Amino acid sequence: MAINPANTEQLDVENIDGNTMKLRSGAIIPRITKEAADRRALLTRSILAKLHLSPVGEPVAFDLSEDGSVMFYFDSSRVTETPAELWYNTTERTANRETVTLESGNEIERMGTRRAASYGFYTKRRLDEMNYDVVEEPVAYNIAKDGSTVYFYDKKTAIRRPLKCIVCGKDVRYKRKMCRACFERDLLRRREDGDAYRAQPRGMSRERVLFFDLELTGVYTHDEIISVSITNGRGDILMDTLVRPLRKKKWTKTEKIHGITPAMVENSPTLDELVPTIKELFANADNIIAFGVSTDYSHIKYIYETEAEQEALHKKVRCCANEFVRFQSEHYPDNNHASLIDAMACLGISWDGIPHSSIADTIACMKVWEALFPNYYID
Ligand SMILES: [Zn+2]
Structure with a gap:
């Protein structure tokens, strides 16, 4: 999952500039090297998964892999034990556990859409409908009926796109759900109406x-x-x-x-x-x-x-x-x-x-x- 040019264009320029990234919450996190992450004892999602831990809250830093996908680092002091049913350590689960290895080397598990949704994992298309852009690599996958692979992404690390103007649908909202140009046109019209009413x-x-x-x-x-x-x-x-x-x-x-x-x-x-x-x-x-x-x-x-x-x-x-x-x-x-x-x-x-x-x-x-x-x- 690379950040191809088309994908980057959709992102608010504030969101990711190579060295910092703005999360949905508004928090800005830095890009750091693997060495820096090690020094701060920050952990990636895949390492946490191996430890049967899940991150609490948002990532605190990120790095870009060679293929351009985002790898998030989480604070190792802010983690919670993953519920046992997610460990895949029951006999049945272990036996049936299916995984694929991504280009980054991270292994992700196959799961159903409903289970994925319960963790806040969605397909890129579903996140797009919810007005989110995906920047991180997939966190799980499933095989569709036609045999194709469907990837799930974590909504927590997806970036919410700025909402569009309700009038022109093109520009980003400024006030009253309208872009600046549409707002100003609307303001002039309202002002004329108001002035006529008052006069x-x-x-x-x-x-x-x-x-x-x-x-x-x-x-x-x-x-x-x-x-x-x-x-x-x-x-x-x-x-x-x-x-x-x-x-x-x-x-x-x-x-x-x-x-x-x-x-x-x-x-x-x-x-x-x-x-x-x-x-x-x-x-x-x-x-x-x-x-x-x-x-x-x-x-x-x-x-x-x-x-x-x-x-x-x-x-x-x-x-x-x-x-x-x-x-x-x-x-x-x-x-x-x-x-x-x-x-x-x-x-x-x-x-x-x-x-x-x-x-x-x-x-x-x-x-x-x-x-x-x-x-x-x-x-
Ligand atoms: Zn507009």
């Missing part, structure tokens, strides 16, 4: 679009709202208040994030006291927008008692973070962080007021939204 005139009134942000005692359903900020599309502050929770007395974890302490909310209104105002604001809004709206929605929806009312609110809700993620994937595909701060940096938006105060976040969200949808409002 659509929506005819919204700045008074009837609300932005909001909640601070919570925690992220779970049983957690309570301790701050509500609401602005409209003009940046008018319609509500910006701390809220006194009814059940929770402390929230040490989230306190570090939003800085709201139990003492600060002692004299604040309860949510129940604010509900009529919030309901009125929401009733007069066409869209209600937050950055990462799902958490906010899952808490604010409880100001409504019926599912129908909650569903009506859900229909008005929009997520600024989702829209930013889409924009970013179309314009800055190498960026993958999408916090409010990332969105502001990406779109060149500065803070009004103290960052991470509820109202500053709300106004930042309003600005991010307008940067994403420049024709959102009529006024």
